[in-house]
Amino acid sequence: MEYARLNCLILLRKKNSPERRGYFSIPCLLQNWSGMRIPNLERRSFLLRLIYALCLCGATWTHLQVALVHGLSWDYGGAAPLTRIYWTSLLFIDPLTALLLLLSPGAGLILCVAVIVTDVVHNSWFALHHPIRTDLYLSQIVFLLFVAFTVRTAWRGAVSRSAALRAAD
Incomplete structure (x- = not known):
């Protein structure tokens, strides 16, 4: 020690x-x-989940700025209703995911993958029809790639931690 x-x-x-x-x-x-x-796999899993959570906190900050300036019912410059609902919901889903990544790793990892995949797919579709901020879009793609290449390690460490806690009980 x-x-x-x-x-x-x-x-x-x-x-x-x-x-x-x-x-x-x-x-x-x-x-x-x-x-x-702490075994290496669990430590790596925690660090990856912490990085994911910090990135999601950054995304939350972006959505919060929009909500503070325009309100929760803003139409995002005439965006489709489902787009408005999706983007506004991320103000609540992103911090929930960040919290789950630390408190309930399995559920947090599943939700994290779902959030970033749907976000990139949705924003890719949106970019075909409307101009978007390239810097934010590229940061989402980089985060998606990072999650895609590291989620297996994060999952294995979270599952082994969960199994060890169940065995201790």
Whole structure:
């Protein structure tokens, strides 16, 4: 336990030294700080779910800004009714998903995948008919790719954590 903390501090101290330039490990910061040993798969799953949740909080902020400026019943410049309902609902679905990712990982991961897939599909359809902000659209695609390439690890870690908790009971 103490060795892991010391090792992390040494890595941080050597961060700017020539032989370690550019090397920095986020998991090192979170490693064993609670005094509990967490298997690597569970730690990676948690970190991925935390990244997903932070991205969804950013999306929530975007939807909240729109709601604060225009209100919940804004027509998004004449968008179709289902588009308006979908985009407004994301103001509530995104933070719920972020919360579930941390409190109920299985449900959170399923909802996260559903949200980002439907969001990119819907916005791709919308972009065919209307101009959109390219920066926001590209960030959604990058997030979709990140989730697609990492969700398996997040799922396996969440499932193994769940199985370990059931076995402990």
